[in-house]
Amino acid sequence: MTTTACVALLSLAGCGDDAPAPATSAPTTSAPTSTPTAATTPPPAPTPSPEPALVEGIDASHHQGPIDWPRVAGAGIRFAYLKATEGTGFTDPRFAAHRAAAERAGVAVAGYHYFQLCSDGTDQAEHFLAVLGADRDPDLPPAVDLELAGSCAEPPPAARLLAEIREFLTTVDEQLGMPTLVYLYPEFEERFGFADDLADHPQWVRRLGDRPPVRAWAVWQYDDRGSVPGISGGVDRNRGTIPLGKR
Template sequence: MKFLQAILRTLFYVVVGGVISIVGAAFFFMNWEPDQDDFPVRGIDVSHHQGAIEWTKVADDNVAFAYIKASEGGDFKDSAFARNWAAAGAAGLERGGYHFFSLCKPGKEQADNFLSVLPEAPDMLAPMVDLEFTGNCARRPPVEEVLREVSDFANAVEAVVGKQVLFYAPEDFYRTYLKGQGLNRRLWTRSIWHSPAYTQDWTIWQFHNRGSVEGISGDVDLNVLNSELTLEDLKI
């Protein structure tokens, strides 16, 4: 009987220890962030999915910049863009707009959609185009086609805005379509819980996709600016 009790007690401690370890690991990963001394300039990217945002609270929570979704594909316009753009500016945050690029629509058509929403604001951050497979259409065009359409998008936007478009590209998209192609655009990387490994030449690094910020109910993407740059560099 004592032997059985000892076994059960041991199993109990093992299970409890395992649960504590899992909870501890989850807490660590959900709260991990790059060292603020190394990457002091922090930002978020948002869309209508974040719902109503209290931008003053966001600005008070060590957030310096925000990229706000303006459009997607050939005709979708984010319903929260105008509201978020105005309120983020009023709260003192540096702002930039972004477009989610569809692999099923021509680049020039998408640029026209984006430009129809993006305001004329000389002090805004450089526009960003979101290039990724997640949430995209099922089509996977050849490299040459994607490069042509993305270039058409970037050239059309840059001609109007006068700032170089920033490319957001997670590793899978980057390796499939962008690596070694000489597009000569600044890169926004996505590398959750560790520094970017697929390229050392990056401008912004998204380090969390389920972060927490005061003023936003629910998850939000968290980003840092390359420490060798300033937000003024992103206005070019």
Template sequence: MRAIRAGLIGMALLALAACGGPGERARGIPDRFRDLDPYDWRGLTPARHAVHGIDVSRYQGDIDWHRVARSGVSFAFVKATEGGDHTDPSFAANWQGAARAGLPRGAYHFFYLCRPAAEQAAWFLAHVPREAGALPPVLDIEWNHASRTCRARPDPAGLRAEIATFQDIVARHYGQRPVIYTTVDFFADNDLGRLGREEFWLRSVAGHPRKTFPGQDWSFWQYTGTGVVHGVSGAVDLNAFAGSEADWARWRARRSL
């Protein structure tokens, strides 16, 4: 869920303009989407999953949520907060816009590795409404090599304890335990499989999670950061749900606020 760097966006949009169309039809992703920098998916591909969605932040600019809802997108996760003193300036517009379009949506928090988890949980609670029918909250935790203020690499046991603190506080408030979004390197470096009961959203843009996170259960898979969806200008993250449409309906019934 990391912000796409301005240079990548610029290159991607130049490529889009040059080819005269909305990205490329990428092998292995649903035909209703495109990709500005497609991976050559084979075997276990995103297209084998029935339910797909997006995650967004201020970097996507103004979004036409009604077009998004008509595009084949089934859910959206919206950035709300970061650390203990930052809110995404587009959160309110995206949160309300998705709801008006009838699109299931949830909010996510980007974890800052140099601030106590309890403070960050309190910040999230202060800015994200508890609304019936919303998807569960999400904790986005990953290495942030571009950070100008925090290059910390906490010890894995301490980090897992901080994750548990955030999860417990947020779960008590919303009645749903957050889904944890993370990357291949962060998961491995911190042995996050030891968290046990947690539910995962895994980023893997060059291989199915079955290969890149062997043996790990997951509910969501982020398979590209350069997707193209009607209603969103430029690149957007695309994600697949692990099960069928019937599984998705059951998951929402169980996990919505």
């Protein structure tokens, strides 16, 4: 978009037949003509980066039983979160086999840890890391699952619980070199309100249905009884990006 302004000045002199001849005068010097400046074109506006396309994923545990991972991959599932551990001692008996089979089928896999509210955060992190071992997908961060169900009858006060969760996250983040994905079950979030406190970590938000979550999310759990070829019964369905960026 350019605008070129050009101004021309013209001086005209005339006299009648009866007018006396003008006296000879020194030649006048015309005003210098300004040289038009070259048109200046501003740099083009930067092209906005395209919105990352959402891809389909699931989360599963031994409760799903055997899984036919090639069929799951063939159905368009790109990533899977698999329960690895719970508390300081439980290991999901199908985690290792499911992870290996999913990776062979081309599905990006990460483990998640079910956090026990009355157990030490660092001890839980060390148990989780020991089970994950060296087989990790760098594009898919590990996850921690924060819920009320299946934990202690009376959770600790919010400040103490948040400190234990922070210990878990710090230990896992530093060991794996990436921020851990945080899943806050709605009932847990209603009671403790930790979403803002943990906003420095990507969040995995549960909102069943077609409308995306209101708060920022990296993974959206939109169905808890989804149907996927290769899995008997219902399974949690998710959407996200790989790498899982914060939305």
